[in-house]
Amino acid sequence: MTFCYRLLILCSIVTSTLGLVYTSPQSALAQTSVTGCPTPALERFQRHKVAPRETVESIAQRYNLTPATIIAMNPSLQNGKVVVGREIQIPPYNGIVVEVPSGQTWRQIAAKYKIRPDVLFDVNGCQKNPRVVFVPEVKRSPNRPITEAPTPTPSLSKLTGYPLAEVATVALPYGWQTNPTNGQVFFHSGMDLLAAKGTPVQAIGEGTVVFASEQGTYGNLVIINHSGGLQSRYAHLDSIKVSVGQQVKKGDTVGSVGTTGTPTINQPHLHFEVRSSSSLGWTAQDPKGYLQR
Numbered sequence: 636m637t638f639c640y641r642l643l644i645l646c647s648i649v650t651s652t653l654g655l656v657y658t659s660p661q662s663a664l665a666q667t668s669v670t671g672c673p674t675p676a677l678e679r680f681q682r683h684k685v686a687p688r689e690t691v692e693s694i695a696q697r698y699n700l701t702p703a704t705i706i707a708m709n710p711s712l713q714n715g716k717v718v719v720g721r722e723i724q725i726p727p728y729n730g731i732v733v734e735v736p737s738g739q740t741w742r743q744i745a746a747k748y749k750i751r752p753d754v755l756f757d758v759n760g761c762q763k764n765p766r767v768v769f770v771p772e773v774k775r776s777p778n779r780p781i782t783e784a785p786t787p788t789p790s791l792s793k794l795t796g797y798p799l800a801e802v803a804t805v806a807l808p809y810g811w812q813t814n815p816t817n818g819q820v821f822f823h824s825g826m827d828l829l830a831a832k833g834t835p836v837q838a839i840g841e842g843t844v845v846f847a848s849e850q851g852t853y854g855n856l857v858i859i860n861h862s863g864g865l866q867s868r869y870a871h872l873d874s875i876k877v878s879v880g881q882q883v884k885k886g887d888t889v890g891s892v893g894t895t896g897t898p899t900i901n902q903p904h905l906h907f908e909v910r911s912s913s914s915l916g917w918t919a920q921d922p923k924g925y926l927q928r
């Protein structure tokens with residue numbers, strides 16, 4: 636079903652670039668997901684039927700987008716004129732749709748458009764090898780590349796705690812890192828805290844478990860949503876002690892340290908993340924500011 640729908644959206648984008656009229660069924664698309672990843676941006680396009688007296692500008696304003704984005708998604712509007720009754724594509728946020736050239740990866744697309752790779756990965760639903768990606772336009776100051784994701788309002792950040800009973804050595808901090816084995820630069824979306832396999836992992840604050848299962852490179856993963864639009868993630872767990880929907884308090888055991896998934900370093904550690912809700916989904920933040928014992 637997901638695959639079919641994804642194809643449908645791609646088809647509609649491709650056909651619209653050919654100037655053909657194609658109508659896909661409107662679907663109520665949830666932005667939340669059960670995998671810890673947002674629904675891919677390409678699956679969150681809406682269709683808008685142009686009403687009398689509407690203009691590209693008024694439609695853009697209605698959806699909080701720029702006219703340039705609306706025109707980019709709808710080549711039939713290149714002359715700047717809308718046709719009453721015609722359906723146009725409305726993306727979830729400003730950006731462009733880019734086909735990944737053969738032999739290239741989405742990481743190279745991220746580098747080309749100077750967007751944080753983890754943001755591009757999330758926006759596109761954590762797909763491993765997407766052929767077409769949605770590249771969101773991240774707000775930037777003049778003459779500065781787009782490298783920063785939206786940051787939360789500091790007043791919202793009341794979450795502070797520590798995911799282990801003892802303060803641990805940080806084996807790999809958050810941010811741009813160089814992989815010691817192959818020299819490749821990558822973005823580390825969390826912090827690696829060294830701890831022996833089996834060490835209990837604790838919730839850093841009160842919240843609701845929204846994910847508790849195996850998830851690709853994360854291995855066994857627990858995700859907790861906290862108030863204030865914040866989320867904490869605990870990855871590579873050996874065991875999971877909570878289930879989805881469960882309310883947890885600060886200090887509650889959510890699982891134990893393990894080596895599941897694809898850890899970046901070999902020693903057993905907890906990969907810990909803090910994310911904040913933004914227009915682009917759950918965006919990784921430096922966990923340092925939230926860690927306190």
Ligand SMILES: [Zn+2]
Pocket residue numbers: 807823825826827899906907
């Ligand atoms: Zn890590």
